[in-house]
Amino acid sequence: MSLLAWDRIRAAEVVLADLDGCLATGNAPLPGAAELAGALGERLVVVSNNSTEDAPQLAAQLRAGGLALAPGRIVLAGELAVQLVAERWPGARLLLAGSATLAARARAAGLQLTQQDPEVVLLCRDLTFSYARLQRIAGALKEGAALVAANPDLTHPGADGVPVPETGALLAAVRAVAPTGCEPLVVGKPEPLLFRAALARAGVRDAARAVMIGDNPATDIAGATALGMPAILIGAAPAAAAPDLAALLPATGAAA
Numbered sequence: 001m002s003l004l005a006w007d008r009i010r011a012a013e014v015v016l017a018d019l020d021g022c023l024a025t026g027n028a029p030l031p032g033a034a035e036l037a038g039a040l041g042e043r044l045v046v047v048s049n050n051s052t053e054d055a056p057q058l059a060a061q062l063r064a065g066g067l068a069l070a071p072g073r074i075v076l077a078g079e080l081a082v083q084l085v086a087e088r089w090p091g092a093r094l095l096l097a098g099s100a101t102l103a104a105r106a107r108a109a110g111l112q113l114t115q116q117d118p119e120v121v122l123l124c125r126d127l128t129f130s131y132a133r134l135q136r137i138a139g140a141l142k143e144g145a146a147l148v149a150a151n152p153d154l155t156h157p158g159a160d161g162v163p164v165p166e167t168g169a170l171l172a173a174v175r176a177v178a179p180t181g182c183e184p185l186v187v188g189k190p191e192p193l194l195f196r197a198a199l200a201r202a203g204v205r206d207a208a209r210a211v212m213i214g215d216n217p218a219t220d221i222a223g224a225t226a227l228g229m230p231a232i233l234i235g236a237a238p239a240a241a242a243p244d245l246a247a248l249l250p251a252t253g254a255a256a
């Protein structure tokens, strides 16, 4: 249907694809996702602002839903944020607002999880975020702790269209109590770090040789475009190249 888009996908050295609203919704594959994954194989890398699970967990959930993706081809903002903190502040005292899975990742990366006097505050999607935690973060930032946020998303769409609060909603609260001049390092889309990590994972140096597929103009498309990476918008927006992945695939389903 969209031959130009398919030609771009076929020619790209790596195809980056958003997860939620693009390849899957919840853990259920969307139309064309399994076919695209099958056609691209190792050339497909998922780039998601997810800051709750790690790649092996998410791969297992998707496999149970019927979409087979290798954990090594899934790059997630939360997991990457932990890795970047461990690289930039080796062995640091870290106040992590996030899941048990990411806490385990942080410990494994040599970071010391603490509630008192952290050197770094890392915000992920924290289902137990509280007034008390916000108070501790305010204190830590006042004392000069660095602030890292997994993604800037305010919400993601939940069942029945009810918005699910995301990391960016917690970041808005933290910004409200942070000292003037305290700027977070944001890891997820539309910032470049997640895209660059995905390119590195695929061994592709030149963003122009990749293509990004996503359903969010403000994160997937704007972020890729800023890096010089061609991008294909799918979904209901008027500017979208196709309503879903299935419409991007050639009619025969043959993948060359």
Ligand SMILES: [Mg+2]
Binding pocket: 018, 019, 020, 021, 022, 214, 215, 216
């Ligand atoms: Mg999306």
